[in-house]
Amino acid sequence: MARALPQGLVCLLDHEQHAQTQLPEAVWAYFNGGAAEEVTLRANAKAWQRLELLPRVLRPLAGGHTRVQLLGRTLAHPIMVAPMAHQGLAHPHGERATALAAAALGAGLVFSTQASVRLEDVARTYLPDADRGPLWFQLYAQPDRSFTRELVQRAASAGYEALVLTIDAPVQGVRDRERRAGFHTSAGVSAVNLVGMIPPTPKPLEPGQSALFDGLLKHAPTWDDVAWLRSITHLPVLLKGITHPDDAVQAVRCGAAGVIVSNHGGRTLDTVPATARLLPRVVQAVQGDVPVLVDGGIRRGTDVLKAVALGASAVLVGRPILHGLTNAGATGVAHVLRLLRDELEIAMALTGCRTLADAQQTLA
Amino acid sequence: MARALPQGLVCLLDHEQHAQTQLPEAVWAYFNGGAAEEVTLRANAKAWQRLELLPRVLRPLAGGHTRVQLLGRTLAHPIMVAPMAHQGLAHPHGERATALAAAALGAGLVFSTQASVRLEDVARTYLPDADRGPLWFQLYAQPDRSFTRELVQRAASAGYEALVLTIDAPVQGVRDRERRAGFHTSAGVSAVNLVGMIPPTPKPLEPGQSALFDGLLKHAPTWDDVAWLRSITHLPVLLKGITHPDDAVQAVRCGAAGVIVSNHGGRTLDTVPATARLLPRVVQAVQGDVPVLVDGGIRRGTDVLKAVALGASAVLVGRPILHGLTNAGATGVAHVLRLLRDELEIAMALTGCRTLADAQQTLA
């Protein structure tokens, strides 16, 4: 149960390699796989790597730090934990272990609607830590608005500080690797926060109608749902899954408190550009009106620095957290976050950045 | 004989991989091989994959559909079956199985001159299905015009709705893989619709004359043959194998009812650009005067969406049909067409396209 941190893991990719040996193939396919040919999955990581850094030398660095401002708070560093479902499949301590480690390392946490523990339990684990970052609640708009309303109220009561509405997955992508491996969730790992939600009764299709367009997608969220969500809560609402600059502008217009540039880690639609390439266009479009965050393929401190250099206020890290969790529970997650933050400090020092405000000038 | 659909095939590439294990190497080389180094063969698939999609989010999607207009008909979706010879080598049910599946899935069918069953038989299988798409007849211009005329009349009588004249193969390409494997058609698989055609008597060559230029190519089709073909039939004539914009313009001028951008699946001339790159230039050249179709390397619903986004009215799918046919006869072909159409719907939903009229804006 309690797995000790294995020797010799010196970077996030080592964690990934080790985790693959620890998980059943189907669970691995679910966690690490992407849509279709996984073009976007690979592109995400590659694109950060391809951005080049041009160091500045001999600048005073004493007193430097990694702090950033986000939604009225000071964060110790810009690294946050992305929302991920079913963490109980990686380790029996699941989301609680992740929350414990994130809090200790000062990493913001985005809790997933599809977590396998109650949202209140994670809040109780995370919030008391003095060093903690922000705690946000990720939401899929549910067909049943009263259920959504109740969920939002629970999150607010439990102390969550913002809502993150995922908007890029009205339907699940063609996750072929996962389907080939025959993935299904295990006993004891289910979306406990969605218990009690009544799925809409499907109407029989008429000839020529599509099970997708005339079924599931009738309940897909629209801009109206964003407005409605804002109307029922005082919590700031961020939109996760923005890729088009025009949608970013529209998000600002609809009162979003921030946008998260994301292609869902390459898990929904394949051949979407890497987020490292989408980020600057979105940053330019929102013109500083709201913070822009980004996820997808962040594996190195240099990647974090580059994301900030391109205008991101913070980054979300997903799969590496699952790898750390798989390898050694809370200790593993803490190790992953520690490695990433240490690498970020080293990257700053080696590019001559005393603070992240200097990041922009480091891109070649 | 009746092969059940194997488990675990979740996309067209899975079908391809499985089919390779089911066929003799020489038949596989014939079906899947291309010309020379197969640069174009590989480029076709790669080029669709390289085109990037930029999703739009939060748009209303209910009531969406995949319908397109083509030559005065409404098609349930823009996926058609490309003409392919000798389907009896893939499965004993051959072209009939393909026709059965295509009709059921609403996929248009282009029947090959070199089919191993009579054109009337396939028409009888295909036409009665209420959901069927268009049925077209593919033609190689034969040296003997009276034979060609008779063939065209048979096709018209049998209910074929258009002619597709293949113009990019006046001579067979250097299909090295196939030659190395020693491919030859099997007993019982022959071009039955060409029975009775008398090949021209070859004249002895004079010194310095070329067996190719002064032999076979004396009967290669020219623009005059297109005009002649139009003069003997009321059926619309599409030209298949257009790659140069100027030839597309000439086709329109000669009264073609449509053009099909094709490099013959990389089977004739190697190092021709991928069709995904040729398509937009041809679309621009014809300026909407006639529909433009495309084939070559379409393996994903995202590829279909991209083709439509670039201006294609429909796409033709070849080898994947043979793979499905090999794997499970009509069931296999139906599965391939179903996967492709489902993926198309999912790609539309994930890019925010309610209909294919929205496709153009999805390209990054």
Next chain:
Amino acid sequence: MARALPQGLVCLLDHEQHAQTQLPEAVWAYFNGGAAEEVTLRANAKAWQRLELLPRVLRPLAGGHTRVQLLGRTLAHPIMVAPMAHQGLAHPHGERATALAAAALGAGLVFSTQASVRLEDVARTYLPDADRGPLWFQLYAQPDRSFTRELVQRAASAGYEALVLTIDAPVQGVRDRERRAGFHTSAGVSAVNLVGMIPPTPKPLEPGQSALFDGLLKHAPTWDDVAWLRSITHLPVLLKGITHPDDAVQAVRCGAAGVIVSNHGGRTLDTVPATARLLPRVVQAVQGDVPVLVDGGIRRGTDVLKAVALGASAVLVGRPILHGLTNAGATGVAHVLRLLRDELEIAMALTGCRTLADAQQTLA
């Protein structure tokens, strides 16, 4: 001794693969290896492959042919045999077999100074064939001018029609593969046409002098040697090894009858651009004043067509000839030349070129 043509060789690359199994590793390294990392060697072949062809369709092709004009003669096709040393290492029949096959296939022949048979013998083999192409003599300028003069006179007397002065190898390149393999010429294979040449007596070096610059390179050919060569013979002189447009212009100014764009098959200096990329710049520089030929990496009929499209009057083929020679003596060389010419005709037909004058429009 007499090796029969192996079954299943359908293209030049098949010949290459087979030949590798037939030769001692050191000889293979000598024939097929290049300088240093072999960047240029690989780039040569790749560059032709990367050029794209854009077919034209439905054009009249009857009566087409591959004929070209070169130095006042009509060639059956633009494929010539490049000068290559020590062909006796590939097959006991060596240069005589090559000459026999080249003559029969109408391929021009450039005989190497470093051949292992007498230049008169090859002339006697080649010249009598009615279908033969041009016979040229390749020359390295020798330190001893009187020896060079005698060699040129022998060539003229024997019926050679032009001189090809190799100018890109004042010193041998760093042919690492060859040196690693420990290559040396075998007994019975030597440069018989250079017998009697007395190498210059080396002077002792002074301190700071270079064995290369103050030794071997004192006798390296210069533009003056070109002028001298022209002064001692009525034969046209072509310069082989031109890569820079300005040198091409200078060659024309010095009365060269033609230039051959070549990087010595990647055997001298590594990281020189592929000849397919150098050719158009040289063609543009000479403005049609003299014919431009090219070698390096030609393996396909499509490559020949592309070279002509870029302005080459003819192409020289080297290693593939050695492969054919290795595999089956004269029969093997003839097979290689036949394959290449057949592929050229097919490429012309499939791009709509009745003659090579149409080649230029085939490039995408």
Next chain:
Amino acid sequence: MARALPQGLVCLLDHEQHAQTQLPEAVWAYFNGGAAEEVTLRANAKAWQRLELLPRVLRPLAGGHTRVQLLGRTLAHPIMVAPMAHQGLAHPHGERATALAAAALGAGLVFSTQASVRLEDVARTYLPDADRGPLWFQLYAQPDRSFTRELVQRAASAGYEALVLTIDAPVQGVRDRERRAGFHTSAGVSAVNLVGMIPPTPKPLEPGQSALFDGLLKHAPTWDDVAWLRSITHLPVLLKGITHPDDAVQAVRCGAAGVIVSNHGGRTLDTVPATARLLPRVVQAVQGDVPVLVDGGIRRGTDVLKAVALGASAVLVGRPILHGLTNAGATGVAHVLRLLRDELEIAMALTGCRTLADAQQTLA
């Protein structure tokens, strides 16, 4: 102890391959590894290879040479030995063997602060050779200025002709390969020239302070340290680790006698551009005010020629020296330097450069 030069090593890459078989994995990881994914490490070598050479032909080459001018001296050739720590791990003769070979081959030597022998010993080995190049002393600015001053005085007294201040490593990079392999220096191999230096007493960190920024980096060198260094010595000071043109300009302004474009061989910050790409921008920025040198990935004589063509006065070679040293002590180092210089002469001859002043025109 005395290892004979192995047979069959014909280029620097052969030396590398052989050396890998001779060293413990951890030492190999330390010598040959780079930071993180080693993107920059690979890019360095690749970038030289990608630059293309365009030979000029038929130019007079007699009397050519490789001499260059640097800081008031004439060098036999522009190849210098880069500073490298702990050479005793490669061969028991360590830095003394390197010095012996470098002096004999006329190669300048940059002695490392972290050498495992006393700086005076190497000076005594190197300086007496009549053919020797320049002897420079590489310096890391130490927290204790009085210690640095003493070190500089020792170097000056011992005959070192210039100081090379390394400025691109205020903190060690994430050298993952090395950490995975568990590298540590062996008994008997230590930085003997730093004996007696007292490390600064670390102050306890306050909450929110960074062990890196508020600890180690308080002593990182700044432009002020450059000024101070110049004030305490008459030796010219070169700055090593410049990548940004603006820092090069600043270096000139601060009185640097030269700049060395370097990314520390890809050992500090990953994803910095290859030095071959940085060099021309720095050369342009300094406008000839001071000499510009370069290191990183130089493996071929053609690389040296290209570096000079891009404006470098000399190049520094690092890892290949360690490979030669590993393989055969001083003989191995001499062989590596010999190969490189021979290749440089050959590259000059084959591009038509009589002297390195002609280099610039060789780039394609």
